[in-house]
Each structure stands twice: as C-alpha cells, then as structure tokens.
Amino acid sequence: MTTGAIPLLHEDGQSLDWPSARYTVKVIVTDRSAEVESVLEGAPQLETLIAAGHLQWAVELRCPKTLYSSVTYSDSAICKIQWSPDQVDGDVYILPGLISTGPFSLSGEGLSQVWKEQPVDVPIGSWLVRGDVRSVNSLAASLLKFYPDVSLETGEMRVVRDTGGGDLHFNVYVAAEMLETCLRERNVQVAALIAAFAQFPQIDKQDAEGADDGASPQYPRMQRIFDRLRELEIPTWLDDGDEFDPARAATAMERFDSQIVADEDDD
Amino acid sequence: MDILSQETRQLFSAWQEGLAKKKGDRDEDMIERQEELMHTVEQGPSVLAGYLRDQLGLGTDVSIKAPPLPRKLTPSEYRDPCFQLERDICRDWQGLVQPGLASQPLYWTVLHVAWLEEGLIGDQIDVALLSGGRDSTVEERTRNLLRRLGGLAHVRGKISVLVNCPLGRAWWRGYVGQLAAEHSSDALTSEAAHRVLHASNPAWEKLAGDSVRRVTVNNRPEIRAALIYHFRDASRESGGVDADHFQRTAQVLARHGSLISFDLVPWTTLIEMAANAAQTATTELEREARQREQEKARRRPQKGQ
Numbered sequence: 001m002t003t004g005a006i007p008l009l010h011e012d013g014q015s016l017d018w019p020s021a022r023y024t025v026k027v028i029v030t031d032r033s034a035e036v037e038s039v040l041e042g043a044p045q046l047e048t049l050i051a052a053g054h055l056q057w058a059v060e061l062r063c064p065k066t067l068y069s070s071v072t073y074s075d076s077a078i079c080k081i082q083w084s085p086d087q088v089d090g091d092v093y094i095l096p097g098l099i100s101t102g103p104f105s106l107s108g109e110g111l112s113q114v115w116k117e118q119p120v121d122v123p124i125g126s127w128l129v130r131g132d133v134r135s136v137n138s139l140a141a142s143l144l145k146f147y148p149d150v151s152l153e154t155g156e157m158r159v160v161r162d163t164g165g166g167d168l169h170f171n172v173y174v175a176a177e178m179l180e181t182c183l184r185e186r187n188v189q190v191a192a193l194i195a196a197f198a199q200f201p202q203i204d205k206q207d208a209e210g211a212d213d214g215a216s217p218q219y220p221r222m223q224r225i226f227d228r229l230r231e232l233e234i235p236t237w238l239d240d241g242d243e244f245d246p247a248r249a250a251t252a253m254e255r256f257d258s259q260i261v262a263d264e265d266d267d
Numbered sequence: 268m269d270i271l272s273q274e275t276r277q278l279f280s281a282w283q284e285g286l287a288k289k290k291g292d293r294d295e296d297m298i299e300r301q302e303e304l305m306h307t308v309e310q311g312p313s314v315l316a317g318y319l320r321d322q323l324g325l326g327t328d329v330s331i332k333a334p335p336l337p338r339k340l341t342p343s344e345y346r347d348p349c350f351q352l353e354r355d356i357c358r359d360w361q362g363l364v365q366p367g368l369a370s371q372p373l374y375w376t377v378l379h380v381a382w383l384e385e386g387l388i389g390d391q392i393d394v395a396l397l398s399g400g401r402d403s404t405v406e407e408r409t410r411n412l413l414r415r416l417g418g419l420a421h422v423r424g425k426i427s428v429l430v431n432c433p434l435g436r437a438w439w440r441g442y443v444g445q446l447a448a449e450h451s452s453d454a455l456t457s458e459a460a461h462r463v464l465h466a467s468n469p470a471w472e473k474l475a476g477d478s479v480r481r482v483t484v485n486n487r488p489e490i491r492a493a494l495i496y497h498f499r500d501a502s503r504e505s506g507g508v509d510a511d512h513f514q515r516t517a518q519v520l521a522r523h524g525s526l527i528s529f530d531l532v533p534w535t536t537l538i539e540m541a542a543n544a545a546q547t548a549t550t551e552l553e554r555e556a557r558q559r560e561q562e563k564a565r566r567r568p569q570k571g572q
Contacts, residue, residue: 064481101531
C-alpha cells in the first residue's frame with residue numbers, strides 16, 4: 001500500500017488541496033446516539049465518486065478511557081451512530097469524514113495546482129475529507145455534575161472542583177427541589193460553567209506548584225478547553241495580565257453546532 | 268452495577284482524596300487517616316472489607332456480585348499474576364465485566380470488598396496490598412493499597428486503573444488481546460495476543476498511557492492487532508519486550524491514522540506497516556540515544572578545566 005500523500009479536504013480549512021471546496025458538519029446528539037450530517041460544497045469530483053460507490057461517509061467513535069474505537073459507514077451524508085454504556089465511560093468523541101472504499105484514481109479536477117500533474121492513486125481506506133474531532137458530550141455535560149444539597153436555599157448554587165476519576169470536573173450543588181429544573185435549564189448550566197471557569201486560574205496555580213517539575217496538570221479536559229480558547233483567540237487564564245474573563249471564555253465554548261435533545265416520551 | 272450510585276461515588280472520591288493528596292496539597296489529618304487504614308489492614312481481610320463498606324456507604328446487607336477468582340491468591344500472585352492466572356481470570360470473567368465499568372477505580376474497589384470477604388486475596392493482605400515498590404513510609408503504603416484496590420485516579424489519572432490495579436490490569440490485557448485477535452484475520456489467538464501484552468508491565472503501561480490520555484487512533488483494534496502480531500514472539504519467558512520500542516512502534520503506526528482508516532486496510536498490508544513502523548522506531552530511538560550521549564559528553568567538564 002502506498003503511503004504517498006492524498007489530497008485532503010479538512011473542515012478547519014487549513015488544507016489548500018481543494019481550494020474551492022468546503023466541508024461542514026452538523027451533529028445532533030441524543031442519549032447514546034448521534035446524527036452526523038456532512039455537508040460538502042464545491043467538490044463535484046468527490047460527489048461523483050460518492051455516487052459511484054468509491055467513497056463512503058464515515059464516522060469514527062473514540063472513547064479513550066475505555067480504549068474503545070469503532071467506525072460507522074453510510075452511503076448517505078447523514079450518518080447515524082450509536083454507542084453502548086457497556087463500551088464507553090467519560091468523554092466520547094466523533095471524527096466524521098469521507099473514506100475510499102476501494103482503489104481509484106483522482107483527476108486534477110477541483111484540486112490545487114500541485115496535484116494536477118498526474119492522477120493521484122488513492123488506495124482503499126484513505127481519508128479524503130476529515131472533520132474536526134468533536135465531543136458528543138456538551139462541555140456543560142462533561143464538565144459539570146449536578147447534585148442536590150439540602151443545606152442550600154432555593155435558587156442558591158455552589159460549584160466545587162472534583163478530580164476523582166482522573167480528570168477535572170465540577171460538582172454543582174443546588175437545592176434539592178431545583179435539581180430537575182437545573183438539569184434542563186440551559187441558563188443554569190451556563191451560570192455553573194462560568195463559575196467553573198472562574199476557578200481555572202487557581203487550579204492551574206495549585207497544580208503547577210504541586211507538580212514535580214511545575215509542568216501542566218494532568219487534566220485533559222482543561223487542556224482541551226485551553227487549546228480551544230487559543231484557537232478562538234480568547235484570552236486564557238494563563239495569559240499575562242487580567243484579560244481572562246471566565247464569562248467570556250465559558251460562553252464562547254460551544255464546540256459545535258449541536259443540540260442535546262431529551263428522549264421523547266413514549267406517550 | 269447498581270451499587271455504584273452517585274452517593275457511593277462521592278464517598279469514594281472523598282475517601283481516596285482524604286488518604287492521598289497531590290503534591291503540594293496539605294491535610295493535617297491525613298496521616299491519622301492513613302495510620303487508621305494501616306491498622307485496619309493489620310487486622311485482616313474481613314476487617315478491611317468492613318472498613319471499606321463503611322467508607323463507601325455500602326451497608327452490611329448490600330450484596331456485591333463479584334466475578335470469581337480461581338482460588339485464594341498468594342501475595343505475589345495477586346500483585347503480579349502470571350500469564351496463566353491472567354488467562355484463567357479472563358476466561359472466568361467472560362461476559363461478566365464490561366469496559367464501561369472496568370475503567371472506573373470505584374468498580375474494582377467494590378469488587379475487592381467481595382473478594383476480601385471471601386478470603387480470596389489471602390490472609391497476608393498487608394503484603395499483598397501494602398508491600399512492594401516504594402513502601403517504606405505510611406504514605407507510600409497507603410498509595411500502594413489505593414492503587415491496587417482500583418487505582419489512584421486523582422493522582423495518576425485514567426491510566427491508574429489499567430496499570431496499578433493488578434486484577435484490573437489482568438482483565439484489560441485480556442480484553443485488549445481478545446479484540447486484537449478478532450481483528451487479526453485469524454493470525455492471532457486471544458491467548459497469543461494476551462501473552463504479548465503480559466510480556467512486559469512497562470510496555471503495557473506505555474501502551475495504556477498513550478491510549479487513555481489522547482483521542483488517539485491507537486485504540487483501533489486493527490492497529491493493535493498489527494502491533495501485537497509484530498511482537499508475537501514476546502513473552503516474559505523469552506525476555507519480555509522493550510517497552511520504549513513497543514511504544515514507539517505503536518506511535519509510528521498511529522501517524523498513519525490521519526490518512527487512512529485501518530479497518531479497511533488488508534491484513535497483509537497492516538502487518539507490513541507494523542514491520543516498517545518497528546524499523547522506524549528502532550532508527551528513531553537509536554538516533555535519540557546518540558543525541559543524548561552527545562549532549563552528555565558536551566556537558567562533561569573538559570580536562571584541565
């Protein structure tokens with residue numbers, strides 16, 4: 001199998017292989033399943049290859065904590081995937097894209113000049129289009145866990161850091177009668193998220209002091225948030241000065257255009 | 268497992284964090300709690316089991332259905348099961364343990380309550396749970412116990428349950444080996460794959476570490492199958508496997524992951540890729556070793572200075 005370069009269209013737009021093409025992804029997440037819709041524009045050659053059966057839409061599912069990975073293929077741009085609670089725990093990620101299901105040759109149509117000299121042999125299993133890595137847990141869902149606290153009055157909240165389980169999350173305590181509301185109300189979750197972000201400077205300072213070499217803490221979730229803020233060019237808690245605004249950072253952190261939809265009642 | 272309730276989880280986190288802090292954190296009462304735990308261990312398995320039930324809020328009438336252990340284990344068998352023991356465990360636990368639970372330190376700690384009550388961790392639980400590695404202080408022995416019962420996640424991260432809990436490690440190695448065998452086009456049996464993963468604890472730790480800390484293509488069962496197949500002759504009896512080389516080969520293989528989907532690649536191509544990756548890994552590691560030597564030589568004081 002050749003491991004020569006294959007032109008790649010990436011959702012983040014960094015690849016210039018397909019200069020007129022664009023790839024976007026929409027994801028709708030329900031409990032233990034997701035519908036991933038891929039939208040491809042400006043790449044007629046790829047559309048032709050899809051129609052001819054040389055390419056298929058694919059969504060890879062990864063759960064690092066359980067060493068789990070699977071791939072679902074679809075002829076349709078809308079790919080439905082499911083996962084079992086027996087197989088996964090913690091953060092679950094999806095990687096959508098377009099894969100070659102058999103060998104074929106790409107012509108120069110739609111490709112940048114550097115690819116036009118001769119046809120490109122594409123072996124089976126090659127990614128030609130790739131989307132960003134996405135968590136199927138919303139940031140609020142993965143970072144926050146809500147609990148009742150009988151000592152709190154209605155409308156009160158407290159947010160406490162928790163690193164049990166090996167990654168960072170926050171326990172959000174609310175009055176018992178408010179718990180169900182809080183689990184549904186987006187504004188409450190965002191308020192808790194802001195409170196959690198406000199603790200990042202202190203968490204980072206404490207863990208840097210405690211580490212053997214002063215290096216960053218072992219909180220993958222925090223690292224991903226940091227990386228994303230940098231991508232969005234929003235000041236982080238590690239930047240000089242007082243520019244870090246936890247409210248600004250938290251409310252900028254929707255990583256994909258998704259909705260968490262509750263399961264419909266049977267009635 | 269219904270007994271892994273939110274309340275039990277909170278109690279477990281609080282219990283562990285009250286016994287072992289990350290460096291730099293301070294807790295004046297921690298030493299007292301550690302010494303209480305040591306005293307509890309000295310009193311034997313049933314007393315330790317009762318202590319754990321109390322700490323986790325598991326009433327004495329709460330039944331714990333733990334998968335069976337083949338026999339009462341000696342301390343050395345418990346701390347580092349031989350390959351056949353790991354196989355026996357995985358065989359007996361087929362279908363009883365799922366990865367969604369097995370990734371949780373609390374799960375294994377609760378199972379230990381049942382095994383302690385049944386006397387299966389043996390009578391010398393101080394040797395089994397406290398001794399070995401660094402064990403000269405109460406702090407170190409406490410950490411040994413917490414790691415072996417299920418892992419010390421808030422200190423070591425998600426990897427702890429896979430590498431520090433001996434029985435959890437046994438199951439995970441068997442599970443990963445079985446998945447690899449299933450994706451090896453019949454080139455590997457699950458026993459053969461498991462033997463490779465058992466060949467070196469450091470190699471397993473590096474593989475597991477790379478797998479849990481990143482959203483990595485390394486978790487594709489096909490890539491693992493190819494990796495394990497390349498090292499198929501490795502076993503403890505034959506001298507194990509070089510952990511750095513094993514890890515680097517996996518990392519080199521994973522570099523293809525942004526370009527190809529391993530599940531569609533023919534098996535013969537996969538094993539060729541693994542062989543090439545192993546060669547590349549050797550070259551890279553040798554080059555890095557030479558660079559370190561050159562750097563060391565550069566820093567050595569010159570004669571006459």
